[in-house]
Amino acid sequence: MSTRSAFPVGLYATLLLALCWLLLPEMLRPVERGLLGLACLPQRAWSVLTGSPAVAGEHETVQRARLHALELSLRERSTAHDIESARDLMPSSLLPIACSVLAAERRGGGGMPCELLLDRSYRDLAGCVDLVTRGDELLGFLARPGIGAAVDDEVDDPARVLLLNHPEGRTVAASMPLPEGERLRCVIAPAAAVDPAPIRTTLHDDPYRASTLGHSGIEVRTEALDAAWIGAMPAGLLIGRTRIWGYETGSETLTIGLYVEPAVDFRALPQVVVWQSVPGSVPPRLLPERVQATASPLPDHGGGRWLVQAAQTLPDGAAVVQDGVCLGTLRSVAFGQGLCTPFSASRASWSLWLLPDALGAAPFGVYGEVIYASGPSAWFRPRLEFDPLPAAGGSAFAFTGSNGVDCPPGLLIGRADPDLARRLWRITVPALFGLQRVEALTTNLSKEARR
Amino acid sequence: MTRWLAWFVLAPQAFLLCGLLASLGLPRIDCAAAMCVYLALFADVRALPGLLLGAAVGRALVDEAAIPVQILVIGVPVAVLLPTRPLFYRHHLWWQGIAALACAIAVPKLAGLCGEWFGQPSASSQLSWPTVFFTALLGPLLFWPLSKLPPLRSFAEKLT
Numbered sequence: 001m002s003t004r005s006a007f008p009v010g011l012y013a014t015l016l017l018a019l020c021w022l023l024l025p026e027m028l029r030p031v032e033r034g035l036l037g038l039a040c041l042p043q044r045a046w047s048v049l050t051g052s053p054a055v056a057g058e059h060e061t062v063q064r065a066r067l068h069a070l071e072l073s074l075r076e077r078s079t080a081h082d083i084e085s086a087r088d089l090m091p092s093s094l095l096p097i098a099c100s101v102l103a104a105e106r107r108g109g110g111g112m113p114c115e116l117l118l119d120r121s122y123r124d125l126a127g128c129v130d131l132v133t134r135g136d137e138l139l140g141f142l143a144r145p146g147i148g149a150a151v152d153d154e155v156d157d158p159a160r161v162l163l164l165n166h167p168e169g170r171t172v173a174a175s176m177p178l179p180e181g182e183r184l185r186c187v188i189a190p191a192a193a194v195d196p197a198p199i200r201t202t203l204h205d206d207p208y209r210a211s212t213l214g215h216s217g218i219e220v221r222t223e224a225l226d227a228a229w230i231g232a233m234p235a236g237l238l239i240g241r242t243r244i245w246g247y248e249t250g251s252e253t254l255t256i257g258l259y260v261e262p263a264v265d266f267r268a269l270p271q272v273v274v275w276q277s278v279p280g281s282v283p284p285r286l287l288p289e290r291v292q293a294t295a296s297p298l299p300d301h302g303g304g305r306w307l308v309q310a311a312q313t314l315p316d317g318a319a320v321v322q323d324g325v326c327l328g329t330l331r332s333v334a335f336g337q338g339l340c341t342p343f344s345a346s347r348a349s350w351s352l353w354l355l356p357d358a359l360g361a362a363p364f365g366v367y368g369e370v371i372y373a374s375g376p377s378a379w380f381r382p383r384l385e386f387d388p389l390p391a392a393g394g395s396a397f398a399f400t401g402s403n404g405v406d407c408p409p410g411l412l413i414g415r416a417d418p419d420l421a422r423r424l425w426r427i428t429v430p431a432l433f434g435l436q437r438v439e440a441l442t443t444n445l446s447k448e449a450r451r
Numbered sequence: 452m453t454r455w456l457a458w459f460v461l462a463p464q465a466f467l468l469c470g471l472l473a474s475l476g477l478p479r480i481d482c483a484a485a486m487c488v489y490l491a492l493f494a495d496v497r498a499l500p501g502l503l504l505g506a507a508v509g510r511a512l513v514d515e516a517a518i519p520v521q522i523l524v525i526g527v528p529v530a531v532l533l534p535t536r537p538l539f540y541r542h543h544l545w546w547q548g549i550a551a552l553a554c555a556i557a558v559p560k561l562a563g564l565c566g567e568w569f570g571q572p573s574a575s576s577q578l579s580w581p582t583v584f585f586t587a588l589l590g591p592l593l594f595w596p597l598s599k600l601p602p603l604r605s606f607a608e609k610l611t
Contacts, residue, residue: 008533014500015526021519022569032518035508039463299471300513331517341515347572348515369572 037334043307044337047296053437060323067324070397071410074355074363081362082273085136089236094129094275097282100409101269101402102158102443104351109165109191110198110259112266115149116140116161117405118274123155124283128274131233132161137263138172138222138237139272140164158286158405158445159274163266164239165190165198173223174201174239174260184209185223188239188260197243197259198266204258211255218242220260238263265383268365270353270401270409288319288408288441295320295327295340295436306340310440314338319400319407319441325430326400326411330440338440343413344378344429346370351401352380353409354416354425357394365401366425380416380425394418398427405443455501457602462486462502463509470513478585483510483525484554485590488547490525491532491554493598495608502606503529515573516566524561528554547591555586 021028079098086096100119108114116132118125122145130141140163143150149168150160162169169190175183184206191200201220204210220242224235240260247254276282293310308320308330320327320340328346330338343350347369355363368382380398398416401409414429466482473479486506494502507521514521532550556578563576597603 008496008499008530010497010500011503011526011530011533014503014522015530018519018522018526021522022517025517025519028519032511035504035518036511038459039508039512042460042464043467298513299467299474305513331515339512345574346515347566347574347576373574 033332033334036331036339037337040307040333040337040339041335043296043298044309044335047294047307047309047435050296051435053294053435064324067412070355070412071399074353074397074399074410077355078271078353078363082134082271086133086237086273089136089234090131090133090275091234094277095279096273097125097128097276098271098273099125099159100271100285102286102405102408104267104269104402106166107193108163108167108169108198109193109200110195111193112163112165112198112262114163114166114169114190114198114266115143116163116266116269116272116402118159118161118272119286119408120159120283121156121286122150122153122159125159125274125276126155127276127278127280129277131275133237133273133275134264134269134271136236136238138164138239139262139264139266139269140166141170142274161272163198164188164262165266171202172233172239173225174220175223176218176220176242178209179214184213186210186258188220191259195257195259196245197261199240199260199262201242201258201260210258213242213244213255213258214252216241216243265365265367267349267383268351268367268401270351270363270365270399286443288406288443290321290439291442293320293338293438293440295322295438297432297434298339304342304345306342306436306438308338308340308438308440310336310338312336314440315406315442317404317406319403319411320438321411321441322430322432322436322438324412326407326413327432327438329403329407342429343427344370344373344376350380351403352413352416353399353401354396355399356396361394367401370427371424376414376429376431378414378427378429379419379422380427381423382425398425405445406441408441408443411441454602454605458502458505458606459508461602462505463512466509466513478589479579479582480589480593481555481558481582481586483521483558484528484551484586485593487525487528487532487554487558488551488590489594489598489603491529492536492547492550493594493603493608494606496533498606499529510575514562514575516562516569516571516575520562520565520569520571523565524558527561528557531557544591547594548587551590552583552587555583555590 083096103117104113106115132139143160145153171189174188175185186201187203220239222237240262243259246256295306295308298305316332328342330340349369366382370378371381372379396416398413400411416425416427469482510521511518559578566572
């Protein structure tokens with residue numbers, strides 16, 4: 001007994017298998033789906049025996065109308081903000097198209113995501129120049145299907161944006177103002193994943209001045225080159241602010257590298273703008289399919305998870321929506337079931353899109369995670385390096401941001417009130433009890449497009 | 452075969468039962484910690500991989516992280532406690548209580564660490580001292596009747 005206890009080979013092999021499973025999750029994903037699906041069957045039978053979900057009444061109809069008005073307001077105000085400030089900088093022949101960001105993927109410079117997946121296909125955006133902006137900020141460039149980073153993409157796949165920190169991204173001519181009134185010109189390029197910021201500067205026209213810049217935070221903007229073709233870079237688009245990286249030597253910093261912190265958090269981008277050069281109708285958005293399902297609460301006490309049952313297989317990460325409000329995202333298991341973790345119980349990172357109550361304030365994105373929840377309230381901690389709290393001030397409605405292809409931006413989550421002392425958002429979500437009729441959102445994409 | 456079927460049916464439901472009892476106002480017990488103690492001190496060592504998988508499936512029902520993370524969260528305390536099994540030969544309640552206490556602290560801590568390392572954070576990583584207390588207090592008391600019932604009875608190590 002003692003020998004087996006001292007060296008349990010089977011147990012150690014299982015732990016090793018678990019580590020391998022974590023390294024290659026997709027390989028053993030069907031096994032996991034099957035095991036969890038079987039484990040959910042008794043609960044499914046129990047939920048069938050205990051009743052049927054309530055049917056929507058007049059109250060829900062009114063609520064949906066209010067919700068629709070809120071979503072419309074979010075889109076209109078975001079689009080106005082994201083387009084208007086770039087109009088003076090962009091050529092007048094270009095027409096703006098606002099696109100929602102479905103997902104921010106792949107690790108690029110500074111360890112930040114470097115690709116965005118849009119809610120319109122390459123075919124829809126075929127007549128657009130490759131510039132992608134938001135407000136007066138340059139974010140990156142549209143990829144071309146079958147070329148470079150989008151080599152596996154088809155023309156009907158969601159369009160991919162290569163951000164400025166993408167390893168295969170374009171370099172851009174830029175400049176920054178110097179205290180003496182002159183400008184320091186340089187080229188910006190993607191930084192390495194381990195670098196302190198997503199973008200680096202290189203080929204400075206005055207390397208001595210670049211190495212003796214006294215402080216960070218100087219605005220870096222695009223510089224127009226002499227070439228005047230249709231895809232030429234307009235001057236004056238904001239790229240970010242400088243960040244000096246080097247050794248601290250008392251009051252000064254011995255510069256090793258001059259980096260650029262982007263003006264926006266790439267993880268918290270719910271919407272971007274592409275520019276149409278060939279006039280045409282604005283292509284429709286890629287709308288997700290709504291699968292009818294029922295959700296029964298699992299008695300797990302702590303988090304309030306839901307067992308979602310539908311007539312078809314649901315994808316991982318699909319948003320679960322009840323009366324227009326996003327409950328959370330689900331983990332797909334076998335037999336048309338899914339385990340939904342509500343927003344307040346989830347500790348995974350979320351990208352949110354906040355619509356401030358103040359009518360003049362522009363909607364903005366935040367990225368972070370819930371750190372604590374009590375009943376229907378969840379305390380959400382945004383990543384502080386991009387903290388918009390001081391500028392925002394008042395309360396807001398919280399919507400989903402770019403959280404994956406099956407959880408599109410613009411789904412209401414709840415009411416957000418800033419907790420300025422702790423630099424958190426307190427987000428209140430609707431409290432639900434008993435069996436619910438819900439919808440699971442799923443985007444009809446191929447496996448390759450989802451990669 | 453029957454015992455394995457019973458284990459894979461009942462072990463996941465035990466996690467939901469603990470949650471149900473807690474929501475009815477009874478003291479909350481960390482089911483994963485209780486299972487750790489059973490696996491480490493009482494279960495047949497040869498059956499540990501299968502038992503661990505059943506327990507991990509159960510914890511994945513009530514927790515955001517995937518099954519492999521749950522295997523590590525439950526399996527690591529078992530692997531640490533298992534060599535000390537000869538010390539627990541007489542199965543004194545004191546020792547079982549101490550083991551349950553250690554597991555009730557280790558399980559949320561491991562859930563936090565694994566969540567951070569493997570990018571699968573979950574709400575279960577928050578340590579709840581009342582849960583630790585009741586797990587240490589009630590866990591050993593529950594083992595005695597449960598170990599006399601199937602399927603735990605059939606997996607208990609036969610002492611020679």
